[in-house]
Every structure is written in C-alpha cells, then in structure tokens.
Amino acid sequence: MTGTRRPRERPPGAEPLVGSTWTLDVGPVAHGGHCVARHEGQVVFVRHALPGERVVARVTEGRVGDRFLRADAVEVLAASPHRVPRPCPYAVPGQCGGCDWQHVELAHQRTLKTAVVREQFRRLAGLDVDVTVAPVPGDEDGLRWRTRVEFAVGPDGRAGLHEHRSTRIVPIDDCLIATREVISSGVLETQWQDCSAVDVIAATRPDEPVLVPLPRQGGGRGAGGGLVGERVEVGDWAGEYVLAARGFWQVHPGAAATFLSRVLALLAAGPGDRVLDLYAGSGLFALPLGERVQPGGSVLAVEGDRTAVDNGIRNTEGLETVEWRANRVDRELRSLTGQGISADLAVLDPPRTGAGRDVMSALAGMRPRRIVYVACDPAALARDVKTADGLGYRLTALEAYDAFPMTHHVECIALLEPQRR
Structure with a gap:
C-alpha cells in the first residue's frame, strides 16, 4: 500500500x-x-x-x-x-524515569545538549550550526524549577512518577526538579482515591499551588482546576495572563520571559506590521505583539484549543489589533492562503512533533519577511528547517536554552528569512 x-x-x-x-x-x-x-x-x-x-x-x-x-x-x-553523585535517590536504573542527566555536571549537561542539537541539524537538515545551549534563570543549580507536575497515582492511592518507558509507578517522597511550592502542596502525603493522576500547578497567582485530581475516567488536557494567573516581565514591559490550570504554559519559571524577550527581538515587529501567531496558546506572544504593531497593524492568533482561545481573548481584550481563530493551524493557513492573504511576520510554537510540511508550505506561501520558530524538540525543528529551505527560507539564527535541566529536553528558537535570489 x-x-x-x-x-x-x-x-x-x-x-x-x-x-x-x-x-x-x-x-x-x-x-x-x-x-x-x-x-x-x-x-x-x-x-x-x-x-x-x-x-x-x-x-x-x-x-x-x-x-x-x-x-x-x-x-x-x-x-x-x-x-557526579546523583542528588536524587530515584534517578537510578529501575526507578523514576523523569530525569536523564542527574549523574552529570550541570555545565556538561548543556555541552551534551549542544552536541545533540548540532547533530540533529547536521543529520536532518544538512546544516552545521554554531549554537550553544544557554541556561535559563530561575532554578537552583538545575533543581527546583518545574512549576507544573503531573503525578501518577498507583492502586494504593499514593502519588509518584513513572519508571522510564513503563506504566509502573514509583512512589517518591520528593521530586528535586519540582519547585518547593509543588512539593509543599502535600501531594505526596495525600491518599488519592479513585484517581489516575494529580496535577500540581504552582502559578504566579494564586499564592498557593492548585491541585487537580484526575479521575480514572478523566477529561481532556485543559479540563478541571479552574483558572490561574501568570505575570511575565521583559525589561520595562509586564503582562498579566489568565489560563486554564491544566492549560499549556512554560514549566520553568524563567522560560516564558526568556523566550518572549528573544521572540520580540528576533521578530522586530513595529507599527503597521501584520503578524501571524501560530499555536498561540493563551497569548504569551500575541499580547505584546498586539501592542507593538499599533497603529495600523494586526496580529492573527491561531490556536486549536478552544479553552486557550477563550483565555487568549480575555488576555488581549482592549487590543483591537489582535484577532483570535479557534482552528487547527494547518486548516486555518489553508483558508488564509486560499484567500490570497499574506503576512509580514510570523511566530510559531508547535507541539513536540513540530509544524510539519503542510504548515511550513502554507506559511512560506504567505511570504513573511521573518519567521521565528520556537521548538521543544530539535529533531522536529531540524526537519521543518529543511522543509523551509526547500521553500525559499533559510536559517539565519539559532538559539538554544536549557529550560529543562537534568533532562534531555532542550528549547530552541530559530529565525528563518527569505533566501536572496
């Protein structure tokens, strides 16, 4: 077949x-x-x-x-x-699978991640990239950074974490990459009856962590827990965001501000620009971009999660420059290109699987002068960069950040610009 x-x-x-x-x-x-x-x-x-x-x-x-x-x-x-000696007693063979590099010096973890990013781009995009994984402020020597943790619950009602590539739940007394607020919530001392998992969210607001038990017949990703608030500061700018407790938000306390700062600098949006914000979440990028394109500009934010869109509308209320569409990104882009609509700038922050050929093709067809791509998987990013290269867009800048210390995960930000003819 x-x-x-x-x-x-x-x-x-x-x-x-x-x-x-x-x-x-x-x-x-x-x-x-x-x-x-x-x-x-x-x-x-x-x-x-x-x-x-x-x-x-x-x-x-x-x-x-x-x-x-x-x-x-x-x-x-x-x-x-x-x-180095592992700080966590559970980060050993046969125990918790959440961390990959607790036995490695923190600086060398970033050296290993740098090697991975470079190798993925060389192998999948055919590019030799000059990139070094940089730290993100807000953790404690690589620990106590995770503000959102989903703990699995075993048949005995005790919360824990999964063994690597297994459904087996490892009971734990502490998780050293979770923030102190997450652990002090009492999630690990409570008996959770008839639950498959418990989400703990330590947001900027409220002051106390929010615990969301997930029944064994549970709902979707954004269901339950109500709303939480996050504040992001970049230079003299500050933004207030509301989102679903179980909705998407960067889990490292310094990540949202770090990534927002770099996206704004790389896009360099100004008055009159027409900007696409794809996989827009609850509006982390749309809010400041909506302010920067005034007067005469616009931001079209596209997000497939209806709850996130509702919160994004709330977060950008009062900004006539921002319009929201609740739709799959590939479908929305097909509609826009079918109408002959173009864009000056674009930012996209897709899930771990990447944007894919259809999205990159449609986006390139709208001929933005800059595309900023935020990625949580270097392999998916490298594949999409190769696709973009075949569509007339070259990689002109690449940055990488250690937003997930002690794990193999790394965040990248790429700038794509039209190739000179």
Missing part, C-alpha cells in the same frame, strides 16, 4: 535479550537522554552513562536482530570526569 512502511522482520523465534548484562564502551550522546554503544555489531542505547565511559549495562528492551536495543548502565568501570 502506498505510503505504508513495512515493519522490520525479525528472524523467526528471535531470542529476547532483556536482562542480559554486557561490558560496553560508551560512545557519543544521542537524542533522547542516552548514549550510543555497540555489542557484537548491534547498536545499544544506554541510559545512566556518559560518553567515554566503560560500563556494565543491563538490557531493558530488545531481541536478537532488532535495529537497536535499550539498556541501563548498572555499574561504572571507568567513569567520565564529568560524572
């Missing part, structure tokens, strides 16, 4: 390798919080290791003949100079 990828065939009766232990020489870091090693020619993705180490690794997934295996380093025979 056209467009269907055939599954890779294994030899009949391929032997399972889970539980096997091997001594491995660990190679380079890879996207996803692990490093690459090989055993008898087979690729092994190893967690809890570092490049250059020699470890004993236990296989956690895979069979003979698989394209790759997964494993945990359970003993370090020759350690990297960048290895």
Whole structure:
C-alpha cells in the first residue's frame, strides 16, 4: 500500500535479550537522554552513562536482530570526569524515569545538549550550526524549577512518577526538579482515591499551588482546576495572563520571559506590521505583539484549543489589533492562503512533533519577511528547517536554552528569512 512502511522482520523465534548484562564502551550522546554503544555489531542505547565511559549495562528492551536495543548502565568501570553523585535517590536504573542527566555536571549537561542539537541539524537538515545551549534563570543549580507536575497515582492511592518507558509507578517522597511550592502542596502525603493522576500547578497567582485530581475516567488536557494567573516581565514591559490550570504554559519559571524577550527581538515587529501567531496558546506572544504593531497593524492568533482561545481573548481584550481563530493551524493557513492573504511576520510554537510540511508550505506561501520558530524538540525543528529551505527560507539564527535541566529536553528558537535570489 502506498505510503505504508513495512515493519522490520525479525528472524523467526528471535531470542529476547532483556536482562542480559554486557561490558560496553560508551560512545557519543544521542537524542533522547542516552548514549550510543555497540555489542557484537548491534547498536545499544544506554541510559545512566556518559560518553567515554566503560560500563556494565543491563538490557531493558530488545531481541536478537532488532535495529537497536535499550539498556541501563548498572555499574561504572571507568567513569567520565564529568560524572557526579546523583542528588536524587530515584534517578537510578529501575526507578523514576523523569530525569536523564542527574549523574552529570550541570555545565556538561548543556555541552551534551549542544552536541545533540548540532547533530540533529547536521543529520536532518544538512546544516552545521554554531549554537550553544544557554541556561535559563530561575532554578537552583538545575533543581527546583518545574512549576507544573503531573503525578501518577498507583492502586494504593499514593502519588509518584513513572519508571522510564513503563506504566509502573514509583512512589517518591520528593521530586528535586519540582519547585518547593509543588512539593509543599502535600501531594505526596495525600491518599488519592479513585484517581489516575494529580496535577500540581504552582502559578504566579494564586499564592498557593492548585491541585487537580484526575479521575480514572478523566477529561481532556485543559479540563478541571479552574483558572490561574501568570505575570511575565521583559525589561520595562509586564503582562498579566489568565489560563486554564491544566492549560499549556512554560514549566520553568524563567522560560516564558526568556523566550518572549528573544521572540520580540528576533521578530522586530513595529507599527503597521501584520503578524501571524501560530499555536498561540493563551497569548504569551500575541499580547505584546498586539501592542507593538499599533497603529495600523494586526496580529492573527491561531490556536486549536478552544479553552486557550477563550483565555487568549480575555488576555488581549482592549487590543483591537489582535484577532483570535479557534482552528487547527494547518486548516486555518489553508483558508488564509486560499484567500490570497499574506503576512509580514510570523511566530510559531508547535507541539513536540513540530509544524510539519503542510504548515511550513502554507506559511512560506504567505511570504513573511521573518519567521521565528520556537521548538521543544530539535529533531522536529531540524526537519521543518529543511522543509523551509526547500521553500525559499533559510536559517539565519539559532538559539538554544536549557529550560529543562537534568533532562534531555532542550528549547530552541530559530529565525528563518527569505533566501536572496
């Protein structure tokens, strides 16, 4: 069938390798919080290791003949100079899977993330990028930064976190990347009956964290918990935002201001500009952009979540320059391009899967003079940058930020501009 990828065939009766232990020489870091090693020619993705180490690794997934295996380093025979004692007792093989790099010096975590971003762009976009992952202010040496945490609830009613790539729930007494406000909410001491999870949201307002129990027959992402408030300051500008407690917002306390500052600087919007804000959330970018394009300009904010749109309308009320559309971004762009509508500038902040070819094609067809792309996955960004290059837009700036310390995640901001003919 056209467009269907055939599954890779294994030899009949391929032997399972889970539980096997091997001594491995660990190679380079890879996207996803692990490093690459090989055993008898087979690729092994190893967690809890570092490049250059020699470890004993236990296989956690895979069979003979698989394209790759997964494993945990359970003993370090020759350690990297960048290895440090883990601050969290749960960040070990077989326990919590939330953190990837607690055994690594914080500065070296950023070195590893920098290598990942560069490798993804080289492999997926064919570009050698000069980028270095920068810190985001607001954490405590890489800890106590996560303002929003969804804790899973086990059959015993106790809240915890999942083991890596597993549904098994690990009971915990603390989560060191969660803010002190999240932990002091009492979520880990409470018995949560008939719940599958509990969201804890430590927003700017109210002063106390909001706890949202999710029943085993729960609702959608934005359901429950009411509204919370966030305040963002960039220079002498300050914005007040209202959003659903379980709605999308940056989880690092310094991330929203850092990203907003860079987006505004890279876009350089001014009076009269027509701006597209795609995957607009509750209006983090739309609010200050709506002010900057006055007089004579406009901001069209497109968001697929109806609750977020309602809150975005509230956040930008009084700004006649801002219009909201509750629609899928690809559908809205098809409609706009079908009407022959163009734009001067665009910002997009898509989900982890990226914008995709349809969105990038439609956006390029509207011929903005600058596109600023905010991305939480460097691989998805690199693929979309390659697509944009084929549509006449080149990457002219790339920044990366460590908004998720102790994990493999990294945030990137890319500037795309029309290629000179």
